Amino acid sequence: MITSISWKNVWRNKSRSMIVIGAVTLGTLSGVFVAGMMKGWVDQRIHSAIHTEVSHIKMQHPEYLNNEEIKYTIPNYSEIENYLNNSENVKAWTKHTKIMAMAATSRGNTGVMLKGINPDEEKRVSDLYTNIVKGGGNYFESEFKNPIVISEKTADQLRLINYQITDNLIDTLKLLKVKDHTIESLASIKDKRFITEKKFKSALEEILHKNEIRVHGPVIMQMAKHYKVKSKIVFTFSGSNGEMSYQSFRVVGVYKTANTMFDQMNAFVIADDLAKVAGFEPNKYHEINMIINEESVDIKDFSQTLAEKFSETNVMTWKELAPDAGMMADFMQVYYYIIMGVIFFALAFGIINTMLMAILERIKELGMLMAIGMNKKRVFNMIMLETVFLTLTGSVVGMILGAITIGITGRVGLNFSSVQEGFEAFGWSALVYPSIELSFFFGVTLMVIAIGILASIIPARKALKLNPVEAIRME
Amino acid sequence: MKVIEIENLNKIYKESEIEVHAVNGVTLDFEEGEFAAIVGPSGSGKTTLLNMIGGLDDPTSGEVIVGGSSMSKLKGAELTDFRLHNIGFVFQSYNLIPVLTAKENTEFVMRLQGLSAKVCETRSEELLNIVGLGERMNARPNKLSGGQQQRVAVARALASKPKFVLADEPTANLDSKSTETLLEIMEKLNREENITFIFSTHDARVVKKARRVITLEDGKILSDVTKNGGE
Numbered sequence: 207m208i209t210s211i212s213w214k215n216v217w218r219n220k221s222r223s224m225i226v227i228g229a230v231t232l233g234t235l236s237g238v239f240v241a242g243m244m245k246g247w248v249d250q251r252i253h254s255a256i257h258t259e260v261s262h263i264k265m266q267h268p269e270y271l272n273n274e275e276i277k278y279t280i281p282n283y284s285e286i287e288n289y290l291n292n293s294e295n296v297k298a299w300t301k302h303t304k305i306m307a308m309a310a311t312s313r314g315n316t317g318v319m320l321k322g323i324n325p326d327e328e329k330r331v332s333d334l335y336t337n338i339v340k341g342g343g344n345y346f347e348s349e350f351k352n353p354i355v356i357s358e359k360t361a362d363q364l365r366l367i368n369y370q371i372t373d374n375l376i377d378t379l380k381l382l383k384v385k386d387h388t389i390e391s392l393a394s395i396k397d398k399r400f401i402t403e404k405k406f407k408s409a410l411e412e413i414l415h416k417n418e419i420r421v422h423g424p425v426i427m428q429m430a431k432h433y434k435v436k437s438k439i440v441f442t443f444s445g446s447n448g449e450m451s452y453q454s455f456r457v458v459g460v461y462k463t464a465n466t467m468f469d470q471m472n473a474f475v476i477a478d479d480l481a482k483v484a485g486f487e488p489n490k491y492h493e494i495n496m497i498i499n500e501e502s503v504d505i506k507d508f509s510q511t512l513a514e515k516f517s518e519t520n521v522m523t524w525k526e527l528a529p530d531a532g533m534m535a536d537f538m539q540v541y542y543y544i545i546m547g548v549i550f551f552a553l554a555f556g557i558i559n560t561m562l563m564a565i566l567e568r569i570k571e572l573g574m575l576m577a578i579g580m581n582k583k584r585v586f587n588m589i590m591l592e593t594v595f596l597t598l599t600g601s602v603v604g605m606i607l608g609a610i611t612i613g614i615t616g617r618v619g620l621n622f623s624s625v626q627e628g629f630e631a632f633g634w635s636a637l638v639y640p641s642i643e644l645s646f647f648f649g650v651t652l653m654v655i656a657i658g659i660l661a662s663i664i665p666a667r668k669a670l671k672l673n674p675v676e677a678i679r680m681e
Numbered sequence: 682m683k684v685i686e687i688e689n690l691n692k693i694y695k696e697s698e699i700e701v702h703a704v705n706g707v708t709l710d711f712e713e714g715e716f717a718a719i720v721g722p723s724g725s726g727k728t729t730l731l732n733m734i735g736g737l738d739d740p741t742s743g744e745v746i747v748g749g750s751s752m753s754k755l756k757g758a759e760l761t762d763f764r765l766h767n768i769g770f771v772f773q774s775y776n777l778i779p780v781l782t783a784k785e786n787t788e789f790v791m792r793l794q795g796l797s798a799k800v801c802e803t804r805s806e807e808l809l810n811i812v813g814l815g816e817r818m819n820a821r822p823n824k825l826s827g828g829q830q831q832r833v834a835v836a837r838a839l840a841s842k843p844k845f846v847l848a849d850e851p852t853a854n855l856d857s858k859s860t861e862t863l864l865e866i867m868e869k870l871n872r873e874e875n876i877t878f879i880f881s882t883h884d885a886r887v888v889k890k891a892r893r894v895i896t897l898e899d900g901k902i903l904s905d906v907t908k909n910g911g912e
Contacts, residue, residue, distance in 0.1 A: 207785075207792040214780035574776035577737055579765025579793055579841070581758050675737045678772060 208584055212591035216599070219564070226560045227600040233549045234604025234650070235611070241542035242612035242640035243620065248534045250464065250635045255528035257333045258463050261495035263509050264527055268520040270492060274319075276305055276446055279490040281518045286494060289515065295503040298330035299496035303477055305484050307443035309356075313365035313401065318356070318473045320441065322480030331495050334461055334474070342460030343435040352479050354439065354455035357469035358462040362403070366434040366457065369406035371396045375429045379422070388418050392426070406430065424623070433460045446485040453483040464635035546650055550657045553597075557658070561593050561665035572669050573677020582670050589666040594658030601654040605647050612640045684845050684877050685711040685734060690743035692729050692900070703729040704740070705900035711845065714875040716868065718882050718891035726900035727881040728849055734879065735847045736764050748844050765793055769838030769846035773853045775830040777822040783809060783833045784818040790841045801840075808836035812866050828859025835867060845877035852884045864890050 216223050256262060265286065267278035280286065283301075290299045303322035309315060325346040329335050335345035339358055346353055361367050371392050379389055391413040400406035410419060410426065438454045445451045455475055463469055480486070498505050505523050513521040525532030565572070576585065620638045692704040704726045711717060719727045732738035734745055736752045745752045747767055755763050764770075777786045787805035792798075809818050812832040814825075822830050831851060838846045848867075852860040868890055870876050880887055888894055896903040 207789060210785075211778065211780060218780060570774075570776065571778065574770075574772065575778075576761065577735070577764065578770050578790055578837075579761055581761040581765075583758075584793070675732050678776065 208588050209591055212588050213595055215564070215588075215592045216595045219567075222560060222563070223596060226556055226596055227603070229556055230553055230597055230600025230654075231604040231607065233553050234546075234601040234654075235607045237546045237549045238605055238608025238642065238646075238650070239611050239640070240545055241646065242608065242616070242642040243638055244538060244542065244545075245642060245646075246616065246620075246638045246640040247635070248531075248538045249641060250639065252531045252535055254464055254635070255531035256497075256524050258337065259465065259468050260524050260527040261331055262498040262500075262505050262524055263496050263512065264522050265494040265496075265512065265516070266492065266520045266522075268518070271520060274304070274306060276303075276444075276484065276486075276492070279486075279492055280494060282516060283489050283491060286516055286519070290494070290496065295499050295508050297497045297499045298327075299494060300324065300327045300331040301477075301491040301494045303480055303484070303486055303490070304492040305443050305480065307441040309360065309364060309439050309441050309473070311364045311366065311437065311439055314363055316360060316363040316470075318360055319471050320443070320480060321472055321474050322477035322486075323474050324477055328474075331497050334463070337461040337463050338459050339433070339462050341431070342433045342462075343458050345459050345461075346476065348436075348458040350436070350456045350458055352453065352455045353458040353476065355459040355461060355474045356439070356457055357472065358433075358460050359466060359469040360473060361433060361457070361460050363470075364439060365401050366437050366439075366460075367403070368432045368434065369400040369403065369427075369430045370398065370432055371426075371430055375426070378429060379426075382425070384422055385418075388414065388422060391418075403427070433457075435460065443484065445483070446487075451483060455479075542646060543649060543653070546653055550653060554657055554661045557593060557597055557661040558664050560596070561589065561662060562668065564592070565589065565665045565669050569672060569677045569680050572672055573674040573680070576672065576674040577678060585669055586662075586666045589669055590659055590662040593662035593665070594655055597654050597658040597661070598651070601650065605650060609642065609647070612642050615640045682713045683710050684713050684715075684748065685709075685879075686744075686746040687734070688744045688746070690730070690733060690745065691741045692726070692733060692738065693741045702900050704733065707743070707897075707900070707902055709895065709902070709905070711877060711879060713844075713877055714871065715893055716871045716878050716891055717893040717895060718880045718888050719895045719897060720882060720888055721897035721903070723883075725897040727897050729900075730897065731847050731849050731879070731881045735768050735770060736760050765790065765841060767844045769841060769843035771831070771834045771838050771846060771848035771851045773850040775822070775827070775834050775854075777830055777833055777837070779822050782819045782821055783814055783825065783829075783836075786822070786833055787836045787840050790837055794841055804840060805836070808839055809833070811870065812836045813862070826859065828855050828862060831855060831859070831863055832866060835863070835870075839870065839876065845879060848878060848880045850882055850884075851880060852882065852887055857886070860884065860886055 265280060267280055269275075270278040290296050300323065305320045305322075307318060307320045309318050325335070338345055338355075342358070345355060356364075356366075358367070373396070376389055376393060376396070379392070394413055395409055398409075400409060406427075410423070435457050437457050439457065440452060440454045442450060442452055461469070481488075498508055509521050509523045513519075525535065572585065576582075616639050620640065622636045622638065687707055687709040690704055690707040691702070694701045694703055707730060719730060721727050729738060733740050736745070736755070740753065747763075752760070752763065778789065781789065784802075784805050787808055788801040791801040791804060806815070806818065809815055812835055814829060814832055814836070817825060817829060822833070825833065831854075834851075835846075838848075852863060855863065864887065867878055871878055880891065882888065891908075893905070893907045895905045
């Protein structure tokens with residue numbers, strides 16, 4: 207009966223209740239959405255940290271961490287190989303040879319870490335092969351001698367990207383119903399090659415109006431981009447004998463991940479090719495990366511097992527190798543609740559105010575209830591339930607709307623391309639797919655109930671202080 | 682059998698350093714089945730006396746004994762519980778719960794007593810039929826006239842099967858026809874079910890119906906007259 211009265215009391219002054227419910231709905235919706243967006247970001251960062259950059263567990267020579275010299279290869283490799291092949295806890299693993307090298311083309315140069323890999327084995331551990339850019343070749347599928355896959359960033363530094371207005375591009379713009387004036391202006395620089403993005407941009411600025419660039423700029427930039435696949439890059443490095451060596455590799459693929467730092471550092475070649483030119487001995491590798499069967503074993507536990515078993519090797523988990531992502535994984539759950547907590551704390555003041563007004567309006571009735579035998583505990587419960595219902599109604603609607611919003615944006619993604627460069631410099635994707643866990647909604651519901659109870663204390667205390675006789679007489 | 686025994690009851694208010702003797706040495710008994718009216722001019726102390734009989738106000742001195750137990754010994758939750766199980770209240774301005782229907786308002790006290798939903802439903806229907814609102818059971822207070830609301834209040838007061846019903850100016854807001862109907866219902870309940878009614882009133886119509894009239898003046902009993910067979 208008290209529950210029913212409390213619920214009915216919520217709807218006594220519909221417009222006032224709707225204002226509070228509306229505020230709680232908006233607060234919950236924005237909190238859920240921000241949490242969903244953050245989670246989407248963090249999940250993407252963690253996924254890319256594990257599946258593109260560092261894997262679940264990495265094993266190296268203990269000294270290699272401090273000094274990336276090629277002599278520090280993994281000790282007892284054969285034993286480890288045998289163990290990993292027979293362990294049910296390992297889903298897939300791969301090994302790399304690594305060497306720091308100076309890359310040069312006729313137009314540019316940059317330093318990179320050459321990673322010698324076995325492409326088929328690598329695909330089971332890293333999803334880098336899915337990050338080959340459009341028009342940027344493929345992942346070691348072309349039949350060339352000494353193939354190499356480099357990042358778009360490296361390609362840019364080595365001036366292996368051209369910008370050119372082609373017939374194809376003009377046809378596409380016509381299909382997109384771009385104005386004739388814009389197309390005519392672009393035709394004036396047709397087939398002219400620009401070797402840097404900067405030069406191409408200034409050429410566009412000369413022939414196009416600001417508005418045209420704002421609207422069509424991104425499409426033109428993307429379509430005018432041509433990767434000089436099949437180009438040769440010459441690498442200079444110090445081989446295992448300590449002498450400087452030179453070797454050319456031919457670009458077969460250009461990749462791009464959400465992490466500019468990773469892209470800038472890493473270029474991939476076939477392990478055998480690298481072994482030949484650098485003079486690596488068989489079964490000598492600098493790192494082993496593995497993906498763990500997470501259902502059967504905890505990553506940290508398994509890394510400890512490996513560390514104990516192969517004490518001469520350094521074993522690190524992804525949380526240690528990508529500490530930013532590791533910290534996010536541990537902290538974000540708390541962070542989402544902090545966001546919600548701050549929102550609800552602010553809303554609580556509005557709820558208290560509304561409930562105080564509701565109590566003041568009902569003094570006579572409360573006096574009557576106490577007179578006819580409703581004890582203080584029941585009066586308190588009635589007001590508390592009313593506050594919880596008021597808050598919960600708004601937050602349930604907010605959570606439903608939040609879930610729908612996350613469902614839609616989670617499918618199409620949110621594009622932060624205007625700040626892309628800044629995001630990617632930290633390894634964060636500019637295209638976010640918000641996501642949320644069901645448990646978060648349970649957490650929020652509990653939080654709302656707690657806030658409702660807390661917010662009811664002041665109004666309920668006010669009601670409990672009433673003297674029934676005086677309250678009934680009040681007009 | 683005595684339902685209420687009042688012994689030398691006093692209530693003194695302090696109004697800006699001046700002591701007001703609202704009830705002054707009242708000693709009274711009420712027998713089961715009485716239909717009594719406490720009358721007197723404004724400020725004579727009738728409402729204060731009624732509030733002390735109902736356990737809503739503490740006497741400065743003296744004692745109210747209901748069914749053999751002294752109310753002055755009860756405090757807080759015990760007193761609330763005592764009211765719930767022993768006293769029915771009818772207020773001047775009906776004081777029904779606006780979000781509940783007539784039937785739910787009647788059931789409310791029984792639910793507080795912890796009775797089952799089935800028992801509450803049967804008794805509230807029975808009571809609303811007695812007060813002539815069998816057809817309006819599902820109407821909310823704002824859809825009922827003042828007289829009808831006060832009849833629901835009477836049904837609610839009786840729902841807890843109290844030892845007596847206290848009615849503070851129950852007809853003050855009613856027209857003469859509604860007053861007549863209400864009084865007839867209460868009188869019928871009193872005669873047929875032997876329910877004790879004690880009113881505080883100004884209303885001559887109530888006084889006319891009462892079988893015992895206690896007149897107060899300045900907090901003291903001026904007269905206590907029991908009529909033969911009422912009227």
